[in-house]
Amino acid sequence: MTDIQNEKFNKISFHFREILIALNLDLTDKNLADTHNRVAKLFLEMFQGLEEGSEPLVTTFPNVEKYSSMVFVKDIPFYSMCAHHFVPFYGKAHIGYIPKDRILGISKLARILEFYAKRPQVQERLTEQCVDYLWTSLQPLGAIAVIEAHHLCMEMRGVKKPGSLTVTSAIRGCFEDKAVREEFLDLLDRPSW
Ligand SMILES: [Zn+2]
Structure with a gap:
């Protein structure tokens, strides 16, 4: 991951955890404990089209x-x-x-x-x-x-x-x-x- 991707990952992960907390979810539940990190990883992949330089090279x-x-x-x-x-x-x-x-x-x-x-x-x-x-x-x-x-x-x-x-x-x-x-x-x- 580049520095920019790393920073994005950390921000998304942090804020998504806040959303889970706002939903009153039990983050000690094994299924939820690492969800914020999984979502951050998923978002980076799903929104790859936002990355600079990822435009398709069309020959x-x-x-x-x-x-x-x-x-x-x-x-x-x-x-x-x-x-x-x-x-x-x-x-x-x-x-x-x-x-x-x-x-x-x-x-x-x-x-x-x-x-x-x-x-x-x-x-x-x-x-x-x-x-x-x-x-x-x-x-x-x-x-x-x-x-x-x-x-x-x-x-x-x-x-x-x-x-x-x-x-x-x-x-x-x-x-x-x-x-x-x-x-x-x-x-x-x-x-x-
Ligand atoms: Zn809609």
Whole structure:
């Protein structure tokens, strides 16, 4: 761990212990005695996307074949944490683009998603950030992201709607065109899960 990570760990651990105390929990209970440290470790891992320098290095390649159709990966699983309630939301993302001069290693689409998911998030922003990253790093003809997610803050409390899916989408460039968008949705063919 770096000094900064160490400092973060100590702060989270200390304050989480205070939360356990505020809940009147018996910290001599073996199951709780070290929970504050486990949570601190978990938070550092789950929020890795906040670490400076952890941005995905996206290598792009010249589009020598002049490929100009859709490239996309569907059903990319992800886990993130709701910024409003600090409980997980999770689901699948479908991310694609239509190349112009450069193309991208396919696995990078999942890396981009993972990077932005590993921080306290809202689904709308996660969707936009994935598309923005593609749009600026690749300068494609178009980019699209559709995210479907379960929010535990909705399923476990409040409106209590287990099984409900929240769907968000973000588009850039030629995906503004209805026909292009429809082609993407056809290829997607309503993911089953
Ligand atoms: Zn929430």
